[in-house]
Amino acid sequence: MSRDAILNKVRTALGRTAGEPVATPPPVRLRVGEVDTDTRIASMLRAVEALAGKTHRAATAEDARAYVAAILDGKTAVASNAPFLRECGIVDLTGVQSGLTDAAALRALCATADVGITSADYALADTGTLAMLASPAEARLISLLPPVHIAVVPKDRVLSGLDELFTILPLPAEQTSSMVLITGPSRTADIEQILVRGVHGPGEIYVVVVG
Amino acid sequence: MSAAFDEKVHNTLADANLQLAIYRATGRLIDHRKHAVAATALPDYQELRTHANAVKKHTIEHLDHYLEQFEANVAAHGGQVVYCQDATEVADFVLGLAKKRGAHLIVKSKSMTTEEIDLNERLEHHHLESVETDLGEYILQLAHQRPYHIVAPALHLTRYDVGDLFARTLGVANETVVEKQTLIARTVLRQKFLAADIGISGANFLVADSGAVLIVENEGNARLTTSAPKIHIAVAGIEKLIPRAQDLAVFLKLLGRSATGQALTVYTSFLSGPRRTGEIDGPEEFYVVLLDNGRTKLLADRAKRESLYCIRCGACLNHCPVYRKIGGHSFPWVYSGPIGAIITPQFLGIEHEPSLPFASSLCGACAEVCPVKIDIPKVLLDLRAEVKQGEERRGVNRLERLAFKIWAWVMCHPRLYEMAAMVAAGVAPSENGKWLRSAPAVMNLPPVRAWLSQRDLPPAPAKSFRELWRRR
Numbered sequence A: 001m002s003r004d005a006i007l008n009k010v011r012t013a014l015g016r017t018a019g020e021p022v023a024t025p026p027p028v029r030l031r032v033g034e035v036d037t038d039t040r041i042a043s044m045l046r047a048v049e050a051l052a053g054k055t056h057r058a059a060t061a062e063d064a065r066a067y068v069a070a071i072l073d074g075k076t077a078v079a080s081n082a083p084f085l086r087e088c089g090i091v092d093l094t095g096v097q098s099g100l101t102d103a104a105a106l107r108a109l110c111a112t113a114d115v116g117i118t119s120a121d122y123a124l125a126d127t128g129t130l131a132m133l134a135s136p137a138e139a140r141l142i143s144l145l146p147p148v149h150i151a152v153v154p155k156d157r158v159l160s161g162l163d164e165l166f167t168i169l170p171l172p173a174e175q176t177s178s179m180v181l182i183t184g185p186s187r188t189a190d191i192e193q194i195l196v197r198g199v200h201g202p203g204e205i206y207v208v209v210v211g
Numbered sequence B: 001m002s003a004a005f006d007e008k009v010h011n012t013l014a015d016a017n018l019q020l021a022i023y024r025a026t027g028r029l030i031d032h033r034k035h036a037v038a039a040t041a042l043p044d045y046q047e048l049r050t051h052a053n054a055v056k057k058h059t060i061e062h063l064d065h066y067l068e069q070f071e072a073n074v075a076a077h078g079g080q081v082v083y084c085q086d087a088t089e090v091a092d093f094v095l096g097l098a099k100k101r102g103a104h105l106i107v108k109s110k111s112m113t114t115e116e117i118d119l120n121e122r123l124e125h126h127h128l129e130s131v132e133t134d135l136g137e138y139i140l141q142l143a144h145q146r147p148y149h150i151v152a153p154a155l156h157l158t159r160y161d162v163g164d165l166f167a168r169t170l171g172v173a174n175e176t177v178v179e180k181q182t183l184i185a186r187t188v189l190r191q192k193f194l195a196a197d198i199g200i201s202g203a204n205f206l207v208a209d210s211g212a213v214l215i216v217e218n219e220g221n222a223r224l225t226t227s228a229p230k231i232h233i234a235v236a237g238i239e240k241l242i243p244r245a246q247d248l249a250v251f252l253k254l255l256g257r258s259a260t261g262q263a264l265t266v267y268t269s270f271l272s273g274p275r276r277t278g279e280i281d282g283p284e285e286f287y288v289v290l291l292d293n294g295r296t297k298l299l300a301d302r303a304k305r306e307s308l309y310c311i312r313c314g315a316c317l318n319h320c321p322v323y324r325k326i327g328g329h330s331f332p333w334v335y336s337g338p339i340g341a342i343i344t345p346q347f348l349g350i351e352h353e354p355s356l357p358f359a360s361s362l363c364g365a366c367a368e369v370c371p372v373k374i375d376i377p378k379v380l381l382d383l384r385a386e387v388k389q390g391e392e393r394r395g396v397n398r399l400e401r402l403a404f405k406i407w408a409w410v411m412c413h414p415r416l417y418e419m420a421a422m423v424a425a426g427v428a429p430s431e432n433g434k435w436l437r438s439a440p441a442v443m444n445l446p447p448v449r450a451w452l453s454q455r456d457l458p459p460a461p462a463k464s465f466r467e468l469w470r471r472r
Helices: A002-014 A035-049 A061-072 A084-089 A103-112 A162-168 B003-014 B016-036 B045-061 B061-077 B087-101 B112-116 B119-125 B135-143 B160-170 B178-195 B221-227 B243-258 B294-298 B305-309 B317-318 B338-346 B367-369 B376-394 B398-411 B414-429 B446-454 B465-470
Strands: A054-060 A077-079 A115-118 A122-124 A131-134 A146-153 A179-182 A204-210 B080-084 B105-108 B130-134 B197-200 B205-207 B210-215 B229-235 B267-271 B285-291
Touching: A002 B294, A035 A054, A035 A204, A035 B080, A054 A061, A061 A115, A061 A146, A061 A204, A077 A103, A084 A146, A084 B305, A103 B178, A103 B294, A103 B338, A115 A122, A122 A162, A122 B087, A131 B045, A179 B398, B003 B016, B016 B112, B016 B317, B045 B305, B045 B398, B061 B080, B061 B285, B080 B087, B087 B119, B087 B229, B087 B285, B105 B119, B105 B178, B105 B221, B112 B229, B119 B130, B119 B135, B130 B135, B135 B160, B135 B178, B160 B178, B160 B338, B178 B221, B197 B221, B205 B243, B210 B221, B221 B229, B221 B267, B243 B267, B294 B317, B294 B338, B294 B398, B305 B338, B317 B338, B317 B367, B338 B367, B338 B376
Parallel strands: A054 A204, A077 A115, A115 A146, A146 A204, B080 B285, B105 B130, B105 B197, B197 B229, B229 B285
Antiparallel strands: A122 A131, A131 A179, A179 B267, B205 B210, B210 B267
């Protein structure tokens, strides 16, 4: 069997025996600085804008709802089952469908909807990133198939950066089969290095921080 | 130099448009990286490199342990690890699974490892449709070409080439506007994603403590490949392991910046096992193919083992004066540039293209920009020594060896050297102080002729350095 053959070759090459103890790996290197909430949010929104995303700081849930309603303006949308979207009243907006739990139905809807609306588990201030963990509340395809993605994030979810994310989530796989970090709209530069947005994923991204 | 290598190099040098394309694309990538790793943007860049090197060194030196840990954690999350020694075993596994599940259509996201084993060709040979979905790779698949660059696979093609290609192969109108070309690809490939039975991806990292595959990308095609079909297969070399999810905080900061100057790529997917109970979408089956294909051979060599630290950012290609002239397709295998020059002979055997380690000026730019600090020039020198030792054993290139023995002997005898230099300066051809462009008859030996075919020779100085030194 190739498994044993390969593991044996690896051990022979390294001069190790099966089950031989391992030296301590270099310590984990995570540096989390103190950054106050307003600075984080400002940094988050600036980073998203720098990537050609659009942003909004909503003071209240009602404000967030109004902002999303203005973007939708007659378009069709599929919203995730995130409780925060319900709290903001976004799932009740005209044209929005939500509450799907069946994979096939959700996929069919995402393939035709104009807009996908999600929350995010975390946001990373320094890079303008959304961290999305797949769960009953958040499907994978809502932030992927529709040409426009709107993410509505409560302000206490904005972390300083990757180091803080991996401090809070040392083992993401214990919680989900899929954690995706989204940093700006889908893009390519494969032809003559000319930047084009919206290749396979959404070409437009809106980030709303609430609170 | 083999005739094929020689011919490809000359064709590339003679193509002015191609020269410009390579120069511009790599120049832009150099620029983007420079800004991204500048002290103002990333103050601890050098510390991160040192740390990444230490983590990789540790992992590679205990690879058996991390392979087993990874395997156990993939299984714990409902996935399966499949070890494969070579291309045939990978193809057999995918074909076997496709047959069992009645699969016909495969979507693929970009993976150098699958390029290495010609996976598409092998699957198509057995009547499976396997479609590349990264825009650059899709273009290359339609053109039946292999990647020109690890990160920018189609950098040698213009939008006019792409317009012609799409018109010819897809039956669409000839579009030369890149946005429209991208839309054509999006439309064709969207249908493939939604109909595909299996998604095959590569992996940028394999995370041992999580049993997770990590993939970075900008287009979203890797997310679709790993989310839409019922089956996800990730194909990765065994050297891709890192011990902990938390190590990603270091590696992700280096990878995007070194490759394209991005702090993070648009999408970073951390995938562990199939869809879980309650999750709404995602694959139902999850496999990770761990490929050897020559890597264990390399692992045994303590001095050159560091070649396996590579995270495929492509920075060494962009900064290499040789790559920037001879381009990606001159290299004999899928991996080009400095990293290709050190791993190709070690994966395939040094006899595959013995002149490859010599196709370098040893300027050291590659080592300077490598995010995991691989000492590429040192490995190149070790490989050169191996090639020459092999020649010595086989008794070839005797004339060259004799010439260098004489040279070494003269160099070790200062008086003799001085005399030889005087004689040489006396008989050296001169064109009134101008640089020589071709060899006079007396010097027209094959090695001299070859050397002068790409270089000019400065005229001999009127007085030698030694003479000037004495009279100072």
